Amino acid sequence: MAISRKVHTELGYYADFESRVADIPANFQGLGYYSRTSIEDVVNNFIVAYTGDGKIISKVPKYEVEFWAQRCMQEFSYDILRSNKSIEIELGPAGQFPLPQDYVNLNKITLTTAKGTNILLMPAKDVTNGSSFIQDANYNYVFDPFAGTNQTVRDTEGIQKFQAAVPDGGTAQDFYDNNFNDDNFSYFNARFGSNPSHSNSSGTYFIDNDAGVVFFDSSIERGTDSLINFHYISDGLADNGDLGNVMIPKLAEDAMYAFIIYNLCKVRPSAAMAVALYKKEASAKMRNTKIRLQDYDMAEIAQVMRGKAKWIKH
């Protein structure tokens, strides 16, 4: 019981950062590893502490505990864990890129400016990319003679028009300047009564979830100067082939135990009397975890609130 829970010596822990290759531990856990714990540890701890003779659950298959631990990881990833996943991409000439393999949902897409700050891009809500059937000269569908299915193309005419170059070939701002009084121009909407969600010169994107591709409109520059940051959430289980590699913040560990015990009791008539109690506990601990992970900082709030007397302008 007197063994340190720190895995590495101080010398070994900082070796990777300081490029002292010879001192890097073979099992180096990564910088900041102490803030998280693995699902494997959680499952083993749970079986020791929550199951056994005389406890509410006397016997449970390990794979069932692992199932609920992973379900918990997924739900927490969607609801309360920090969104740490992001990729930086140089936008190519096609103005599109595929979704990451472990993508579950979008957090935000930003465009990196020359100064390194990020501009939030807005989604194009009015764009679709349904199946585009190939048609012959008589407008009849073209079929695959072997599979007997319709032949389709991935990018519909609609999405191609969305991505088409702006008529004057300039930037979004140039385009606005040249077209702001054109009532038939939809990009910024009409001059009068414009829709604020369209009044955005940063450019827009469209995610085709079916095809797994993100499309950008023509107002966003292509090439090495155009850095897109794609922030997204996963389910935290991309590496669940080895639960030792699936990590959860220690701030959420207790909520995970509560989630597992509640769900195991929920499906066991013998533990029915405890379900209500565990349901409340799981809900309360999940809420607490959410508050913990929000990182509310009074100094930051105070700094923001100092501007409260300013007029809010749009």
Next chain:
Amino acid sequence: MVNIDNVYKTVLTILNKENRGYVTPREFNDYARQSQLEIFESYFSAANRAASNESDYSDTVRSVGEKISYFHNNAVMDEIVFVDAVGNNIGDYYEWPLNFYRLGSIYVQGVFAQEISDRDFSFVNRAPLTRPSISSPVYILHEGGVVIKPTAIVQATIGYVRRPNDPVWVGTSVAGQIIATPANVVYSNFELHKSEETELVAKIVGLAGVSIKAIDVAQIAAQKETQIIQSEQ
């Protein structure tokens, strides 16, 4: 461990008291093996029925566990291909050790493997959240061994209870006295806990009583055995 010579001589003393008969070493060895196995097997059901408490010496579950622990073994099993009775090859198969009696736990690279039925495996193996992995292995009981998944595993450690060695009394008669010869290579004491000596005597006397058609002896032995078992609970 129970001294087999003590048991044999006690049995002979009881049986010979009224010149009822004589149990030869060969008969005794048969009765001894039978009695030892009966007592040994009874541990596993006794552990299930017995009450438990926090005392050091009177916790029946703990006492039974201690008796079983005399036979607890670990062994490393390597993957082999098992050919069943109709010639099918079974992969991911691990054969029980030769002295295997009852399964405790199976570990793969130090990770506990979960037992699973064939039916449940068919579901578990198709679900990404429950599919067996190196860090979450499962095993299915099979004829003469187990099938361990996932396939990437090639070696496992088994914790098991081995079968007790057969007790064998070997001796000779010198000047009318029966003398044991423990130096003989086949001579073997009972492997059960020392506390089982009285029950072993009662069981062997009972079996011998049936053999020599002394029903009263068999009945008394049976009563004595019941009394011993009750006092242990």
